[in-house]
Each structure stands twice: as C-alpha cells, then as structure tokens.
Amino acid sequence: MNIKSKLALNVSFVILIVISLSSVSIYGLTSVRRNLSYLLATSTPYQVRTTDLQRALQSAVSDLIKASGAPNNQELKLHRESFTRSLAELNDAEVALERISGRSRGIHKELGQTSTEVFTVTEKRLHSERDVQEANTAITARLKEMTTALGLLDAKVIALQKANTAAFNGAFDGSKKIAARLKIVESGKATSEQLQSLILMFQFARERKQAVILKSRINGLLDQLAENQTIAESREMLSAIRAVKQRIAELSEAHAALLIQPENGTLKQKLEATVSELRDQLASVSTTLNQNADAAAMEAASATKRQDTSFTQTNAASGVLNSNATLVASVLALEGLSARLFSVSSDSEMDRLQGEINSVLAKVPNYRNSVEKGMVTINAKAETALLNGAMAKLNGVREILLAPDGVISKVRLIATGNEAQGR
Numbered sequence: 001m002n003i004k005s006k007l008a009l010n011v012s013f014v015i016l017i018v019i020s021l022s023s024v025s026i027y028g029l030t031s032v033r034r035n036l037s038y039l040l041a042t043s044t045p046y047q048v049r050t051t052d053l054q055r056a057l058q059s060a061v062s063d064l065i066k067a068s069g070a071p072n073n074q075e076l077k078l079h080r081e082s083f084t085r086s087l088a089e090l091n092d093a094e095v096a097l098e099r100i101s102g103r104s105r106g107i108h109k110e111l112g113q114t115s116t117e118v119f120t121v122t123e124k125r126l127h128s129e130r131d132v133q134e135a136n137t138a139i140t141a142r143l144k145e146m147t148t149a150l151g152l153l154d155a156k157v158i159a160l161q162k163a164n165t166a167a168f169n170g171a172f173d174g175s176k177k178i179a180a181r182l183k184i185v186e187s188g189k190a191t192s193e194q195l196q197s198l199i200l201m202f203q204f205a206r207e208r209k210q211a212v213i214l215k216s217r218i219n220g221l222l223d224q225l226a227e228n229q230t231i232a233e234s235r236e237m238l239s240a241i242r243a244v245k246q247r248i249a250e251l252s253e254a255h256a257a258l259l260i261q262p263e264n265g266t267l268k269q270k271l272e273a274t275v276s277e278l279r280d281q282l283a284s285v286s287t288t289l290n291q292n293a294d295a296a297a298m299e300a301a302s303a304t305k306r307q308d309t310s311f312t313q314t315n316a317a318s319g320v321l322n323s324n325a326t327l328v329a330s331v332l333a334l335e336g337l338s339a340r341l342f343s344v345s346s347d348s349e350m351d352r353l354q355g356e357i358n359s360v361l362a363k364v365p366n367y368r369n370s371v372e373k374g375m376v377t378i379n380a381k382a383e384t385a386l387l388n389g390a391m392a393k394l395n396g397v398r399e400i401l402l403a404p405d406g407v408i409s410k411v412r413l414i415a416t417g418n419e420a421q422g423r
Contacts, residue, residue: 052093060086060111068118073126076119083115136342139400139407142393143335149390150328154321156383157375161317164378167310175303181230182296185289188228192286195221195244196279202255203275211255218248225285230292237285244281250274313378320374327367331394334360338401341411350412357408361398 063086067079094107198218205211222245231237254271261267337357344350368391375384401407 052096056086056090056093057107057111060090062086064111064115064118067115068122070122070126073123076122076126080119087112087115133342136338136407139338139397140335142397142400143331143338146390146393146397147328147331147335149386149393150324150331153371153383153386153390154324154328156386157317157320157324157378157380160378160380160383161314161321164310164313164317167306172307175300175307178296178300178303182293182300184229185293185296188225188230189286189289189293191221191225191228192282192289195225196282196286199251199275199278199282202251203271205255206259208256208259211252211259215248215252219245222248230289231285234288237288240281240285244278247274247278251278316374316377320371320378320380323367323370323374327364327371330360330364330367334394334397338397338407341401341407344411347412350408354408357401361402364394 060083063079063083067076067083070076070079090107090111195218198214198221201214202211205214222241225231226238226241226245231241251271251274254267254274258264258267258271334357337353337360340353341350344353368387371387372384375387399406403409
C-alpha cells in the first residue's frame, strides 16, 4: 500500500469518527433538552401558572355565560364588569405562563373576540325583549280600545235597529189606519155619487110610487152619509148633507106637482133647478171626499214607503250586528294570538303562529266592508266614523306585528336565540 492510499484511508476513518461523534452529540443534546422541558413542565412554578390560567379562564367563561343570559341591562352591566376583571386576570396568567414556557397560547385574544360577539348579541336580545314588551302593551291597549269601540258601535246599531223597528211598527199601524180611513172616504164617495144618480132619477119618475121609493132611498142614504166618520168630522160637508136632506121634501113636492100638471113648464123648470142644486151640493161633498181620498192615498204611499225603508234598515242593522260580531270575534282571536307570541320558543312555532295571525288579518277587510255597507244603508254616519277609528287602531296593530322590524321579527330573533342556547 503506497502512501497516497494510506492517507486516503486515514481521512476516511477520521470522517467516520467525526460523523459518529456528531451524531452522539446531537442525540445527547436532544435528550437533555427533552428532559429539561419535562422537568420544566413538571416543575412547581409551571404547574402553578397553568392552574392560575385555568382558574382565570373558567372565571371569565362563567362571567361570559352569565352575561349572555342576563335578564336586563343592569345585570348585563354587572356581568360585563365582572368579565372585564376576569379577562384581565386571564391575560396576566397567560403572560406569566408564557414567560416560563416561552410559548404564546392566544387565549386572551380569542376569548376577547368571542366576548364582543356575545355582548353584542345579548344587547340586541335585551333591546328586542324591551321593544317586544312595549309592543305587547301597545297591542293589548289598541285591541282593547278597538273592542270597546266595536262594542259601542254595536250598542249604537242596536239603538238604530230598535228605532227602525219602532218606525216600521208605527208606519204599519199608520198604514192600517190610513187604509181604514180611505175605505171610509171611498164609501162616502160611492154613497154621494149614488145619491146624485137617485136625485137625477126624480126627473124621469112618471109615477108617484117611484117618487116615494126614491125619496125613501135618498133619505136613508143621506142619513148613512151623515154618519160617515169623514163627513161627521167635517162641519162643511155635514152642513151640506143636512141642507140636501132638508130640501128633499121640496124636491118631492115639485115632482108631485109636475105629475098633476105634466105640461106645466114652470113646474118642470123648478124640478130641474132643484135637482141641479141638490146634485151640485152633493158634488161639492164628493169633491171634498176626493180630496180627502187623494190625501189619504198620498199618506198611505208615504207610510208604505216609510214601512219599506224601516224594514230594509232593520234588516240592514241586523246584518251589521252579525258582521260586527264576527269582526269583534276576529279582534278577540287576534288578541289571543298576539298574547301567544310572547311565549314562543322556536322558529317553527313562530311560523305556525304567524300563519294564523295572517289568516285572521286577511279576513278582517271583508267583515269591515260588510259592516260599512250595512251602515251606509241605515245612514249611520257617526257609527261609520266609529268603525273607521276602530279599524285605524287595527291597522296600527298590523304594523306593529308585521313590520320588518316589528314584533314578529323581534320575537323570532329572541326565539331563535333561546333555541340556540337550549342546544
């Protein structure tokens, strides 16, 4: 083996030895470091700082949980202050542990970010709960005012219905009285016209017997006419009838004289003049009776019209009462559904309840239109104004419930938060 080969071999041995020594050194250092870390981790200062960190973390988390469930802003403020102190203690404990271990854990920063979200959500929840409570009070008050207004409307419509019923009964009784009076007047007219015909027949009677019969019938009808209620109540007509009766004897005498002297022109003219005068007197009675008949007919038509109007308005008032009762029932149903809103605990339950509320509100306009239409028929202007005021309150309730930032949206937010906390 030459010198060059020996030198190369020596170099190789040296390199191997260096590599072996380096490996052993590195392994030894690693082992020492691992043992030192173990000793450090199991040392009393490290354990104390770790325990302090755990205690501070538990305290901070506990305060945060209490804050998330705070029932009002005052308690939220107290829990926030307590959490702030706990978070400061957590930061101190984490820094102290970092000095020993040389490793940053970031617990303080992460919990601080989480707390910001928790406090924001809690504040929104408390704000929503306060708004919901105020809205509940407002809804209850408005619905009660509406119920009161509709009750007053009911009472007024009932009063109108009673008045219309009384008017109908009065018009009906009036119609009967007018019909009876008209019958009496028509009877008087017929008798007066018959008398005029009988008096005219005196001119054509050729026998005394016929004249006697005519006289008897005329006197009987005159007595009957004098007893007619309409004529008996009229001094003018009664006087005319009595005057005619007093001249019937004159008529009979003129006819008897003409029978003895049928060719006597003077007697004939006297009979014709007497007949004409008596007929004219009876015609004036007939004219007055016609006037009374026309007046009675007009009164009868007016009474019939009043009767029809009262009957229509009475029926319309009944319809208004029925529709108003349905409207009141809808308001009461809405009041019950609104009260249930504040005990909702899940989003699905809110969906069902909102559907029922929408269903009730969708039917209200039809009931309102029915009531309003009936009140137009009965000309109830003041009551219509009362209805409009009640419906304005209902529209306010609708807005409070269904607005984008209304009660339903806020209760849904609260219910969703409660459901999440339950999980």
